[in-house]
Amino acid sequence: METVQFESQKELSSILREIQTNFGPKYGVLFKCHLSHWNRMSDQNQDLWLKSTSSAPRLLDGSHCWRGRAPLARELFMDTIKEISTENSTTQKSSESRFRANFQGEVDEAFDPYLVLSQLIDPDPNKPGFLTGLRLPSIDQFGFRSPCDISSIIEPFDETNNQVNLTPKYSFVDLHTDYGADGLSTVIGECRKIWLLYPPTDNNLNAMKSIDGQRGKLLRLVHQLEGGVLVETTSSHAIFIPAGCAHATFTLQGGYLVTKDFTTVKSLNAIASFIVYGLDETLPTEAREVCFDWFERCLDVTLAQQHVTTAISAWLKAEAKLASWASTHRRWRVNVRRLWEHHCQDSVVSCPCDLQEPTSSFFQHFSSVHMGSLLSSSQLRRCR
Numbered sequence: 001m002e003t004v005q006f007e008s009q010k011e012l013s014s015i016l017r018e019i020q021t022n023f024g025p026k027y028g029v030l031f032k033c034h035l036s037h038w039n040r041m042s043d044q045n046q047d048l049w050l051k052s053t054s055s056a057p058r059l060l061d062g063s064h065c066w067r068g069r070a071p072l073a074r075e076l077f078m079d080t081i082k083e084i085s086t087e088n089s090t091t092q093k094s095s096e097s098r099f100r101a102n103f104q105g106e107v108d109e110a111f112d113p114y115l116v117l118s119q120l121i122d123p124d125p126n127k128p129g130f131l132t133g134l135r136l137p138s139i140d141q142f143g144f145r146s147p148c149d150i151s152s153i154i155e156p157f158d159e160t161n162n163q164v165n166l167t168p169k170y171s172f173v174d175l176h177t178d179y180g181a182d183g184l185s186t187v188i189g190e191c192r193k194i195w196l197l198y199p200p201t202d203n204n205l206n207a208m209k210s211i212d213g214q215r216g217k218l219l220r221l222v223h224q225l226e227g228g229v230l231v232e233t234t235s236s237h238a239i240f241i242p243a244g245c246a247h248a249t250f251t252l253q254g255g256y257l258v259t260k261d262f263t264t265v266k267s268l269n270a271i272a273s274f275i276v277y278g279l280d281e282t283l284p285t286e287a288r289e290v291c292f293d294w295f296e297r298c299l300d301v302t303l304a305q306q307h308v309t310t311a312i313s314a315w316l317k318a319e320a321k322l323a324s325w326a327s328t329h330r331r332w333r334v335n336v337r338r339l340w341e342h343h344c345q346d347s348v349v350s351c352p353c354d355l356q357e358p359t360s361s362f363f364q365h366f367s368s369v370h371m372g373s374l375l376s377s378s379q380l381r382r383c384r
């Protein structure tokens with residue numbers, strides 16, 4: 001056991017040294033932080049993950065993510081050139097469905113996407129840029145999907161939103177949380193990345209909220225965050241990214257990253273926590289809507305799979321924030337109300353809020369007390 005720990009410590013140190021060499025001495029602070037290698041986590045760390053989100057991050061076999069073979073980097077490169085030239089000939093920009101150039105950790109409309117391509121051949125440590133949100137036809141043609149072995153951890157539902165990021169060497173994606181979905185990412189070609197991931201515990205969400213809008217999040221927060229996990233991905237790998245976890249990536253060898261979103265029956269608590277801490281408020285408008293859409297999908301999956309108590313506790317936790325969102329988003333309000341009606345009309349659970357009268361059914365109680373904001377006034381009268 002001691003030898004294993006020693007080996008993993010050596011491996012961890014050599015990776016951190018590589019980060020420092022390529023991304024600057026400021027990342028030397030990572031040596032002083034509690035980080036675990038993903039498959040050598042302490043029970044305590046494992047617990048932080050399992051209690052706050054769908055599971056802990058895991059490495060999977062990347063070759064199983066494709067119906068046949070994986071696409072080659074050169075095939076994605078050809079797609080990218082076409083995508084950029086089409087983008088340049090249209091005027092609509094900055095939508096969630098278009099790709100974006102990023103520079104110094106921010107979306108930068110002025111950064112030339114062809115410059116990113118040139119950095120694949122000749123990486124620029126001083127001005128590294130990368131592209132996110134590319135929609136390349138090869139990804140669907142080659143049949144990108146969750147590998148079977150993911151079901152040993154979680155069961156993915158509603159797989160969607162296949163996207164490609166083009167990240168030359170020196171690309172650094174600062175600490176951020178995707179909008180609440182679980183994710184799967186796999187690298188193509190010679191690309192190699194280091195991921196730091198943190199579970200959505202109260203401590204970590206609070207820390208993320210406290211530096212909302214500031215740059216250099218990883219360096220600012222690294223001493224406050226708990227449960228940090230380090231994962232190295234190469235082309236033989238896919239990484240499972242649990243819902244709501246904050247993550248940062250360092251690209252040590254440039255190339256493509258292919259990603260997709262999904263949800264699980266264990267993700268609703270993490271999405272609710274994300275909303276409770278107001279982290280959705282830090283997202284651009286469109287991404288914030290995507291966040292509440294994931295809440296809706298995940299609620300559907302959770303209720304459909306009969307995890308009613310999980311759904312109730314996530315709902316109660318975020319009740320005030322959900323009510324406020326519902327008040328200005330009619331379609332969401334109607335859909336979510338239908339989900340509760342459809343799945344819980346006859347549920348025989350009792351509500352953990354202790355306000356349920358012995359004479360009223362769960363659904364009567366839940367509709368009038370916890371879904372008031374989702375009902376019209378005539379519907380409310382009928383519940384009482």
Ligand SMILES: [Zn+2]
Nearest residue numbers: 176177178247
């Ligand atoms: Zn991300």
Ligand SMILES: [Zn+2]
Nearest residue numbers: 351353355369
């Ligand atoms: Zn209640």
